[in-house]
Amino acid sequence: MIFSSSGFNRTLLAAEHGDFFKKAIPVWIDSRNVLNKSGEYYLTTSLKTGSKQSEENLTANFRATFKVENTDDVVLKLAASSRYRLFVNGEFLGYGPCVAGHGYYRVDEYELADKLQQGENIVAIEVVGYNVYSYFQINQRAFLQAEICQNKKVIASTGTGNGENFFEGAILQQRKQDVPRYSFQRAHCEAYRLSEDYRQWTIVSDVDYFKPLKLERTPEKKVIQRRVKYPDYTVRKFQEHVNDSIFKFECNSTGFIGARVEASTPVKLRLFWDEILNDEGELNPYRMNCQNEITYELAPGSYDLESFEPYTLQYLKFRIEEGEAVVKEVYIRQYVNGDVSDATFACSHEALNKIYGAAVETFKQNALDVFMDCPHRERAGWLCDSYFTSRVAYSLSGNTLIETNFLENFLLPESFEFLPKGMLPMCYPADHANANYIPNWAMWYVLELEEYAMRSGNHQLIVDSRQRVTDLLNFFEPYENEDGLLESLDKWVFVEWSKANKFVQDVNYPTNMLYASMLESAANLYDWPELHKKAENIRKVIREQAFDGQFFIDNAVRENQKLVPQKNNRTETCQYYAFFFKVATPETYPELWQILVNDFGPERTEKKLFEEIYLANAFIGNYLRLELLSQHGEVNQMVEETVKYFEPMVARTGTLWENIHTRASLNHGFASHVAHAYYRDVLGAKDVDLVNKRICIEFNKHDLDWCKGSIPLGDGLLTISWEKKGNKLMYSYDAPANYNVFVSNNTRLKLESSK
Structure with a gap:
């Protein structure tokens, strides 16, 4: 069945023409400014040969010089592309911008009072227009739109005029332009040719080398709110x-x-x-x-x-x-998240405390305005990773601000260049000029939407996302075979970084397990009951085709028009997919479940157990394993295995890794999910519902002696502490008065409040 929808409800974007700027217009260095043989710019009246707005790796330097009698209520607003760095009287103040989807730009706002002085002041902004395709930011023409107001009166703004009420612009040529790319995922390397006074242009107005150039007005920009909090620059x-x-x-x-x-x-x-x-x-x-x-x-x-x-x-x-x-x-x-200071955790197991600290470090470095997978090789936000990191953001910050931006960005453009209709970018905001995509990651988008709806209560974003989900369902429909399974998916079919990625054609059963859950999430979000039936049929077919009596097989290949399961292609990760996505349960497959619990995990290689089953990697197999242990009451084992998985990482880098080896990123956003797991399973914060003001505290059976922690609630703080004393578990909690708190006990100890 092909689904249809009435189109996007764009109420989220109502602020795109909001009152952000009173006078400022978007500008850039006029394209008629050209270099002479002496390396200086001059203005020519000849026809433009190329726009500086699209010139690759060009650094432009803007500044406004102004005087104030007092420093109260002075605010700078700005939007820019590609990246900017901000100084006030020579002192670093900020970096940006906060990213948005194609065609939109978020407005950053800075209060300047603490940085200003009576008399003359300089606000200086370096802006680099990279103008390349990357997984770092989207390729949109360079511009700056900035405005300084005092008591809501404009005292300086970007424009094409001259004088003290306007920002000036120059090209100082301090940063070299013709340099290699940092990586294919990011823009250019940095190389500089400097003299000792290279920063004077940000401090004093009479600097000989700052020679203002003619500025040109760029096309009008759709500007929207920043929403997320500002970084920590400690x-x-x-x-x-x-x-x-x-x-x-x-x-x-x-x-x-x-x-x-x-x-x-x-x-x-x-x-x-x-x-x-x-x-x-x-x-x-x-x-x-x-x-x-x-x-x-x-x-x-x-x-x-x-x-x-x-x-x-x-x-x-x-x-x-x-x-x-x-x-x-x-x-x-x-340059890290500045919205986690109220979150704390400590327990009687010092290794867990160090792992928690590493998880927070990892989260902070990967969660500024979107959920990144790594903050160095690339800086865009990846689907699937975001499903896990968004849970951490909710636990550590007590809000869904970053997640709202992350999901909203996918709604901003009418379509995604280079991708087929209905498919979502695997990471975003970014450009996929090679037309590559991960169909599996688009499925995780729908799963995250369902959890976001419960976390945020933002029903409007769910309504606005309906067309994206509809188009995604329509995209997958032609790939369904006679059994209802997806077959011969195009592009990068991704299960995880392990042998599981070698068995993705023609029918990949883990992908279809995920597909069934995606259909189920869409059914729940939009009341499409027919998708529930479709999801359960897919699970039924997988059980019939893929289970060999002991393990689930990863894939089947079309031979002489018949689909043949490949009996030797069996991975640990496939088994976790089966249980995580409801194809199997401990009750329906008890022998397999016992193998997973007792024989699989971090010590299987050392014990040489089931060597014919290919090993899982950190993401996503090991994380699904930890979640399954938690879901099915094996909390103590889950805790012990986190130590075995993560303690070596913490000892070496203090952050958590993309893989179980060091050949890739050693600072990966999804890996911070263990902090969320510790809050839920060790501290006891089972469910924190900010929308309905409801908290469920659940104490689990494990070997720890005590634990305490605090979790931000947006409008307050939840603190929990407990300690084992003999046959008692002494506990206390404190939550805002408008929350209903429910306490349950999975231990064999007698609960006793210590209040």
């Missing part, structure tokens, strides 16, 4: 010297790399970094096909250097290739 200093040139930070960290450099001669300085050192104790900045390096060419003088882009590293190396210089005061200005 400076993290290095902890130790590994050797004369390598600095080590306390853990894997994300932010802007900074240092003070004193050059006594002309110097060429290169910075290299990575998350780990190799087995020989050396740093490999190209471990993940990334260019983890910055080059500086410096005239003699003293410099306070800081990278424009955020990077992820634990180890940082400085190499002076030419000249003489001293490097000191090395730091990272963190």
